[in-house]
Amino acid sequence: MNAATPARAASWQIFVPKLYTVLRQGYGPADLRHDLVAGLTVAIVALPLSMALAIASGTTPEKGLHTAIVAGFLISLLGGSRVQIGGPTAAFIPVVFNVIDKFGYGGLILCTLLAGLMLIAAGLLRVGTLMKYIPKPVITGFTAGIAVSIFSSQVKDLLGLPLDKVPPEFLERWSAYLQHLPGFTPAAAALAAVCIAAIVALRRWKPSAPGFLIAVILGALAVALFQLPVETIGTRFGGIPATLPSFEIPHIPFERTHELFPSAFTIAFLAAVESLLSAVVADGMIGGRHRSNCELIAQGVANAGSALFGGLPATGALARTATNVRAGARSPVAGIAHALFLLLFMLVLAPLMSYVPLAALAAVLVIVAWNMAEIESFRHLMSGPIGDRAVLLLTFALTVMFDLTVAIEVGLVLAAFLFMHRMSEVVAMESGVSLLDDEDGSEPAPDQRAQLPPGVEAFQISGPLFFAVANRLDEVLNQYRQPPRVFILRLRLVPLIDASGVTALTQMIERCRRMGTQVILSGLQEQPRRVLAQMHVVPDGAHLRFAPDFRAALELAGR
Incomplete structure (x- = not known):
């Protein structure tokens, strides 16, 4: 309770008028x-x-x-x-x-x-x-x-035009x-x-x-x-009344709210x-x-x-x-x-x-x-x-x-x-030799793809997986003539995922399940992991698994 009290006080501090703060600090x-x-x-x-x-x-x-x-x-x-x-x-x-x-x-x-x-x-x-x-x-x-x-x-008053009323349009x-x-x-x-x-x-x-x-x-x-x-x-309005502003409410058309x-x-x-x-x-x-x-x-x-x-x-x-x-x-x-x-x-x-x-x-x-x-x-x-x-x-x-x-x-x-379009252009979905670089940022070897276990494919997403790019997940599996035995989706460069991204990911996982492909999600960050859990996308040990990094995902794929 003691810890909550200062936090509550700090939250209400943002509504305190500056006049009160100034006078409290000293005003001479x-x-x-x-x-x-x-x-x-x-x-x-x-x-x-x-x-x-x-x-x-x-x-x-x-x-x-x-x-x-x-x-x-x-x-x-x-x-x-x-x-x-x-x-x-x-x-x-x-x-x-x-x-x-x-x-x-x-x-x-x-x-x-x-x-x-x-x-x-x-x-x-x-x-x-x-x-x-x-x-x-x-x-x-x-x-x-x-x-x-x-x-x-x-313009009417600038030129003194003989115009009774200025049109609004x-x-x-x-x-x-x-x-x-x-x-x-x-x-x-x-x-x-x-x-x-x-x-x-x-x-x-x-x-x-x-x-x-x-x-x-x-x-x-x-x-x-x-x-x-x-x-x-004076000629247009009859002057200005030398009186205090008065509290009065004219007819208000509430029916036209x-x-x-x-x-x-x-x-x-x-x-x-x-x-x-x-x-x-x-x-x-x-x-x-x-x-x-x-x-x-x-x-x-x-x-x-x-x-x-x-x-x-x-x-x-x-x-x-x-x-x-x-x-x-x-x-x-x-x-x-x-x-x-x-x-x-x-x-x-x-x-x-x-x-x-x-x-x-x-x-x-x-x-x-x-x-x-x-x-x-x-x-x-x-x-x-x-x-x-x-x-x-x-x-x-x-x-x-x-x-x-x-x-x-x-x-x-x-x-x-425009912002969503630009963000979608930034998000990269790619496969190939650049996928297998170590998480520490080292340069990939030129023959890394050949080092994948048989029947295993890997794919990496870079950037937020949100609604503007979620539909691009459908294109991922279309690249392969034969469904892979294991599909590793690397998400370590995905800082954020929204409901549309989770929905697209769920649809992809279900499609892989029908094809007999196991899906491994590797390198999940905190926000995507939390959102997936909230939307009940959790590993079941058979069709969907999570791995902390890509090396662990390869070990799971080889079993």
Whole structure:
């Protein structure tokens, strides 16, 4: 019992929030000062970005601020990373836009709640450690596709097109843009271009400056001073209410849960992938180590909390997390401070936010989309094997043209099949002089096959015996014109066997039994031996025998 208690405690340690660990280790005034400065810095960056993301998602700007406040607070409070900053991110824009368009905002609330429950379950089931196995071509493909979708969604505000509603489908959207292009607003287009240029210039010559906020402020001043005929937050949405986020549940179409489930899964998947990727990058910047399953649980609670306060889906935000680290953050207190500063900004500055032009916010999202595109990573992967290129391009095309859920599913399935094919190519099944080398790795003699006892054949498998190669066992016995008296199957180079491999092996043993051939399995490793025993494939002394190595198998065959 004494030995089990520490093990049980260690298993629950992975769910302990980093905030608790930091405070327990010691937290002083200097740490608080650094965290407050970092939190203020990130809040300044998150303020215009949260509004822009909400508008691009098809809802009002305060929804983005409420998400950053509620979800950002909960992610830092309960998360498994010391410096993670949570909130709305650009990755959610396509899926959120489509859900709101099809099911209304109540449908999005239900989607976000379901996604939160999925994330909590994933954390409790310790799925966080498995997220690292998602192939890079899939991640890059849908990330680049999302970037294209974000840019596509901003053309209306970038050019000030007289378009009442932006269609959700990619081709329909661009068809509508082309139809309304003659009526574009020159002032909006010029303002967006100036804001983009200002952000790019600040990043190049003054990277520490809050480029997004400066561009938005300059845009608002230009509209106010020159009376530019462009849409603003005030003219489209009537301003931003200077009130606290309220706990209210809109009408939720529970009867359509089965229709919303795929979108909820996509939200959960994106939240998990993006938050854990952000946590990994943050670990590299601070030399720390995050708790992935604790982070997933925090993401789930934050998404559920955001939904209950009428917010959007949320996850760890890589750019804001990196800003937090560079600003000197030392603990999750910085993330909590960032949420509180945002709340203060919303309460104090809400009347002034009505003057923010939508063209300036669209310019912010254009830069976000450019950063998400990961052009260098995309180009690098395009120089890889043809299978990886196919996964990358297919995931990218499906994300842009159809649906993010379909893109993720197809990309992962194709990548899995590609991996299985490659693994099956690695597995070698061979006979001949190379079979009789000693287990110590010495070189085989050229006449070893002739040294086999009469009526004895040997065959060796190198690599995992799993379902993708199991059917190749049928070809083994077809090589011999006359059934051998004894068939030695060498498995010392087989580290793993699955149920399909055991089934194929059992069928081969049964075929040998009908032909009157005795089978000897030699050099079984621990995992194959254990799986064979679990599936009741055990030596019977007559038709099937086990030998510890090949020499012992030859001795058994000679009796």
